Amino acid sequence: MNAPATSLQLVKTPLVWNNRFHRLGERFFTPLAPQPLPKPYWVGKSQSAAALLGLNDGWTDLPGLLQALSGNQPISGTQPLASVYSGHQFGNWAGQLGDGRAILLGEAQGWEIQLKGSGLTPYSRMGDGRAVLRSSIREFLCSEAMHALGVPTTRALCVTGSDAPVLRETLETAAVVTRLAPSFIRFGHFEHFASRGQATELKTLADFVIDNFYPACRSQPTLGDNAYATWLQAVVERTAVMVAHWQAVGFCHGVMNTDNMSILGLTMDYGPFAFLDAFDPGHICNHTDRGGRYAFDQQPQVANWNLFALASALLPLIQDQALAEQALKAFDPTYAQHYQQLMCAKLGLAQTADTASLIKSTLALLRQDRVDYTIFWRRLSHARLSQNFEPVRDLFISRSAFDDWMLRYSEHIAQSAQVLEADLMLKLNPKFVLRNYLAQGAIDAAQRKDFTGVSSLLNVLSCPYDEHPEFEQMAGFPPDWASHIEISCSS
Incomplete structure (x- = not known):
């Protein structure tokens, strides 16, 4: 016999279900x-x-x-x-x-x-x-x-x-x-009906998404008065913004298949993910990904490829290849704009014509000595506050290369008309991210029925910009064994 149904209670009333x-x-x-x-x-x-x-x-x-x-x-x-x-x-x-x-x-x-x-x-x-x-x-x-x-x-x-x-x-x-x-609908939902020639179902699903999540695309279409092309461009832009955030925070998704891509531009299906420790643009976090298709520095390109697959699925609705191609062209400028904006904020600088070059040289410097990504940005924030950059310099083997970079960075600060306050940088560069070894420690304890590690990690990660001095060890360099953790699609 089935158990009686339960109700999820609000403050006074049961949760009301819609089931669209x-x-x-x-x-x-x-x-x-x-x-x-x-x-x-x-x-x-x-x-x-x-x-x-x-x-x-x-x-x-x-x-x-x-x-x-x-x-x-x-x-x-x-x-x-x-x-x-x-x-x-x-x-x-x-x-x-x-x-x-x-x-x-x-x-x-x-x-x-x-x-x-x-x-x-x-x-x-x-x-x-x-x-x-x-x-x-x-x-x-x-x-x-x-x-x-x-x-x-x-x-x-x-x-x-x-x-x-x-x-x-x-x-x-x-x-x-x-x-x-808000919705778990994926690129793959549209690929499914397009691949089977089910035009009615494809249109029904697209109309559902537009009407419920992108209504402006129908009421105010901007691409050739075509709601479907306008909607595709909106998805392209949301996806580009999401990936820009990934790259700025040092997040590797690990399995960017089209069935793992949200139509709302949300990160979803956390499987073999990782946050960068030592900065390596070619880092592959998924042990299953032997070809490196989903390496960290490939994520923007793969997102664009996935959007092309989505556009191909939506072409029967758009009915104009030129408009679909125009919608896809929004990815590069949207990604570049948001990535530059995020990285300039991490540096504590306003975005100018020459900050792109500074960002590039900063990442090259980190790559050269495989500097810890999160720790570098956090120390830089504190250094701006204290005007003591020695703790940042200590992260580098090549001190002369750092000194050259520091001179250039100082010039940008001096010449910038808008410089972020140092304490604001601390609110943009997290002290804590979910490193694989931290997750593994919580998992090991949970497998012994000790769930305090899960709770503690959640508390810290929910406020990643705070100092949390009692959890200082979670913000330190990962132990040597952390580099040997292998994460695959198996779950």
Whole structure:
């Protein structure tokens, strides 16, 4: 017999569900309930994400909620489903994919709520539909960390775990991430219907996205009075802004397949990601990516390639190749503008004609001595405040190269009409990022049923620009063993 449905409570009333995606019809998904996760327990929870749903501070104590967010108990008002999509993986057409281990419960308070790791679906292919504790903790922490860094991203409400065994390279245990987004629609959703010649479904989905998330593209089209071309350009611009944030903060996604690209320009599907330690533009964070397609310095180019795939899928709607090409041309200037703006802010300078050259020389200097990316920017911020640049200089083997750069940087500061206050630089250059070794420490403890590491990391990463002196060790250089951590697509 099924367990009775539970309700997610607001301050006074139950959460009201909308379920707009469900109303598209079963051509777009398979109705499907999550599979139960035996004997679940709380692993991590985000009050910041809970606030988006209007949940009370004591939301984890709601009767039945642990069971509901582990897939064991239905939630009143939801219409669970697994959506179908296709896509390119590592540059190759992979055909039909879909939510192989994720169930969309529905939409409430303007947020879709999805359980990742909730069991088999018709789109699981050779998978088991489960996620493991290791990858679930990583996604939970990074979703919230990226939000705190100001990077467009999906959110994560919580992680629940279970002792249920899951076989990957080794035997691990199962977990479910409850994640939030205004929409989880991907480039691959459009590729799916375009590849099958399903023009009606392609138009229905595009109209749904435009009407609900890009209404100005229809009411005020700017490309040839064509709403679909205007919308494509808006997606191009949002994607470019997102990737500019990645490059500025030193984030490597690791698996930028078209089915992992959000139509809203949000970072999503945190798998083999990494934040740079020693600065290496060619860093490959995904052990599976032997060809380096998704190396750090390739991310802007790959995003552009993925947008071209999306444009190809939308061409039956745009019906004008020249307009589609014009929409795609927005990527380079949008990316350049936002990247320059972000990097100038990190340097504490206003953007001018010659700051691009300074940014380039700064990154070349970091690359030469493989200087820690996050620590360099944080020390530079403190140096501007104290006017003592020796701690920054100490990061470099080649002191003369640093001195040459420092002279040029000082000239920019002296000549700039608008220089950021030093304390503002501390609010733009984080002290803490989710380094792989920090995540691994929290995972190791969680596997022993000690979840304090997850909680502590979340607290620090939620305020990454604060000093947090009690967690100073989390802001230091990574240990030697950190460089040997291998992250793959396995999760």
